Amino acid sequence: MTPQERLTELGLTLPEVTSPLGAYVPATRSGDHVYTSGQLPTVNGELKATGKVGAEVEAEAAYDLARICAINALAAIASAAGGLSNIVRIVKVTAFVASTPDFTGQPKVANGASELFAEVFGEAGRHVRSAVGVTVLPLDAPVELEVVAEVR
Template sequence: MSTPEERLAELGLTLPEVVKPLAAYVPAVRTGNLIYSSGQVPMVDGKLGVTGKVGAEVDADQAKELARVCALNALAAVASAAGGLSEIVRIVKVVGFVASAPDFTGQPQVINGASELFGEVFGDAGRHARSAVGVAVLPLDAPVEVEVIAEVR
């Protein structure tokens, strides 16, 4: 079976630099064999390219792709605390936040962008418990935010 790094490469993806914290926190914390990532917004090269509410300024398909970017950023944070991507044994829990227009109810489908990426990278070890929550606003007016709990070696 191929490594998570090889599967990322097969997807045409690379692990980005860890996103610098926006406030007084760290990107990830390890306790025992678990690593908790801070919430990750869809930053690319230090910039948030899309802002607004899903179901208004941002459509659900675009938000699903942004959730995938959040997941990749979360993997970078977890891998940095674990000593590498291959040190991740499984994705245990994902919490996704979707800045939602008042009548938008597709939060689970948006957060599938993150869940599907974890499955593609880790196979069965990427299957996880999950919450998908609609919120009024996220930091920097980001449409989506994802946090992860991962088991590591």
């Protein structure tokens, strides 16, 4: 099954690439890799939630927000790579989780993105990852994701 077929089976479609909030591009290709800028949990240009995980945002909701970040990252990667079918594998994911000082579940939040990549790409979706707790993210987003993908 192709990644596009898997997305369809999951009931997902790639959204339009979100416009940058500043002087940068959503993704750039360098050789056989595409690097994304930070991807927020936006749907149709609207941030799905704001606040800190462990306070205003429950961990389970943040997991779902990380999935949204992942689908936005796939759209940005596909745009830079010439399509979803040109993504060979997901190499590295960095998840930033705006969280309260006592929240330590950043890896579980990041699993929302990691599991989506595995569902779409199978073994090629398994990657190295960092999950980092931070004080605040742009627009008060609870989650932000950066991704490196190998492309053809």
